[in-house]
Amino acid sequence: MTAPNRIVIFAAGDSDAEWLSNQVSGREESGFAVELVVSYSGQLDDKHLSRADAIVVDSSLGSETTQHLLYELMMRQSSLPIILCIDADQEGEFPDAVRQGAQDFIIKGSDSAEIIQRVFLHALDRAQILRATQEAEERVRAIIENISDGILIVDEADTILFANPACELILNRQLIELLGAPLELEIPKAADATVEIQHTPDSSIVASLRWVPIRWEGRDVRLYTIRDVSVEFEIREQLQKTKDEAERLAALKTSFLANMSHELRMPLASMIGFAQLIEEGIDHEEYKEFAGMIVEGGNKLLETINSILELTRLDAQTVEMRKQLISLENSANEVVNSLRPLLDEKTITVQITVEGIDTITADPLIIRRIFNNLIGNAIKFTKNGSITISFVGTDDAVRCEISDSGIGIDPEFLPHVFDEFAQESTGRGRTHGGTGLGLTITQRLVSALSGSIEVSSKKGRGSTFTLVFPRLASQE
Numbered sequence: 001m002t003a004p005n006r007i008v009i010f011a012a013g014d015s016d017a018e019w020l021s022n023q024v025s026g027r028e029e030s031g032f033a034v035e036l037v038v039s040y041s042g043q044l045d046d047k048h049l050s051r052a053d054a055i056v057v058d059s060s061l062g063s064e065t066t067q068h069l070l071y072e073l074m075m076r077q078s079s080l081p082i083i084l085c086i087d088a089d090q091e092g093e094f095p096d097a098v099r100q101g102a103q104d105f106i107i108k109g110s111d112s113a114e115i116i117q118r119v120f121l122h123a124l125d126r127a128q129i130l131r132a133t134q135e136a137e138e139r140v141r142a143i144i145e146n147i148s149d150g151i152l153i154v155d156e157a158d159t160i161l162f163a164n165p166a167c168e169l170i171l172n173r174q175l176i177e178l179l180g181a182p183l184e185l186e187i188p189k190a191a192d193a194t195v196e197i198q199h200t201p202d203s204s205i206v207a208s209l210r211w212v213p214i215r216w217e218g219r220d221v222r223l224y225t226i227r228d229v230s231v232e233f234e235i236r237e238q239l240q241k242t243k244d245e246a247e248r249l250a251a252l253k254t255s256f257l258a259n260m261s262h263e264l265r266m267p268l269a270s271m272i273g274f275a276q277l278i279e280e281g282i283d284h285e286e287y288k289e290f291a292g293m294i295v296e297g298g299n300k301l302l303e304t305i306n307s308i309l310e311l312t313r314l315d316a317q318t319v320e321m322r323k324q325l326i327s328l329e330n331s332a333n334e335v336v337n338s339l340r341p342l343l344d345e346k347t348i349t350v351q352i353t354v355e356g357i358d359t360i361t362a363d364p365l366i367i368r369r370i371f372n373n374l375i376g377n378a379i380k381f382t383k384n385g386s387i388t389i390s391f392v393g394t395d396d397a398v399r400c401e402i403s404d405s406g407i408g409i410d411p412e413f414l415p416h417v418f419d420e421f422a423q424e425s426t427g428r429g430r431t432h433g434g435t436g437l438g439l440t441i442t443q444r445l446v447s448a449l450s451g452s453i454e455v456s457s458k459k460g461r462g463s464t465f466t467l468v469f470p471r472l473a474s475q476e
């Protein structure tokens with residue numbers, strides 16, 4: 001059996017509590033037992049309260065003391081149920097006492113044990129509901145007081161009925177000023193909007209504001225939640241600015257490219273053309289030589305300009321790619337043939353081997369540019385010896401190795417071969433011509449085809465450039 005609910009009776013004397021004690025005692029099945037009889041003399045002791053599940057205030061205390069006791073119990077925010085025990089002729093005083101905190105009353109000498117039991121049970125139930133409601137309210141209050149979002153309740157006349165502490169920071173006003181004051185905010189029509197809240201004439205924050213209509217103390221009001229989004233707003237603004245600036249620069253770059261390729265190449269082409277005519281048409285040996293030098297220098301300059309423009313186009317991703325099924329062996333053969341005049345100046349053998357499939361879907365011009373750079377370099381950096389170009393194809397990719405037996409690359413320079421303008425021999429001691437852009441462009445072209453490029457080399461023994469072209473990736 002569960003322990004009975006303990007009743008503490010406040011009465012003028014023990015004899016005044018006797019009737020109730022008799023009604024309750026010996027009726028354990030009722031679930032109540034008198035724990036203590038306290039003769040209250042104006043001082044409430046917590047010890048007594050801690051022993052009670054319900055309190056009875058006996059009318060023998062007199063109405064003034066009863067009022068005092070009820071007031072004290074209320075001040076201590078005790079959630080214990082309070083029952084008055086009154087004489088039959090005092091019934092008229094009951095409503096006042098209930099207003100002061102008592103929950104119910106029993107009439108001394110007349111109420112049966114069953115009625116007393118029912119009164120106590122109802123009072124205990126009500127007290128339990130009250131406690132649960134108070135706890136729930138405290139939980140909600142703890143959340144509302146500690147969240148960083150501002151919460152406002154505003155009536156139909158825009159008067160603030162409630163504001164949580166976070167509103168102080170967000171609205172830059174003390175809570176005490178806010179309550180009862182008009183909501184001085186531009187109220188957005190939309191239920192969800194971003195507003196600027198002016199803190200001082202020269203400082204403001206950006207807040208996201210949401211509102212929903214709710215019922216509050218029997219009235220139709222609006223519940224606002226306000227969040228300071230100044231930081232997010234600032235970041236978004238900066239990102240937008242950066243994006244706009246990047247787009248502006250990209251547009252500038254594209255128009256620069258279009259203009260430059262025309263403005264630089266056209267006059268240069270005519271300079272080279274006319275110098276060629278002079279070289280061919282003039283008999284004066286020295287001037288003929290000068291004209292030849294103009295043609296050679298002009299061609300080098302044209303090559304450099306073309307490389308820089310190509311790199312810029314690749315960076316700006318303005319290169320349009322065609323897709324075509326091509327044989328890598330055929331492309332390599334065509335490039336070797338086009339470079340034949342350079343090969344004929346030296347004693348170099350070229351061998352091309354194929355194992356498995358050598359076809360991929362890609363832009364044939366890009367493949368030619370890649371081979372042209374790599375095979376061109378192999379010829380440029382090999383005096384006498386051999387160049388081997390091998391293709392090994394699988395279902396997924398074709399691996400291509402371009403090896404030469406030339407001068408090789410210093411281990412210290414090797415990690416920089418793909419860097420822009422990087423050349424191993426520089427300054428006055430330069431042994432070979434070039435711009436140092438060929439491999440940079442090659443690497444970008446290879447990655448534009450979703451491929452990869454690597455290099456291995458031994459100084460004095462030769463170099464191998466290994467390319468992997470995906471067959472499927474480039475077919476997308």
Ligand code: ADP
Pocket residue numbers: 373377378381404406407408409417422423424425433434435436437438439440463
């Ligand atoms: P460029 O050949 O116009 O100088 P690249 O970007 O094609 O520019 O090459 C950069 C540098 O890498 C070359 O100057 C050279 O020092 C080195 N290099 C490239 N290919 C070879 C090779 N096959 N053998 C030796 N060195 C090479």
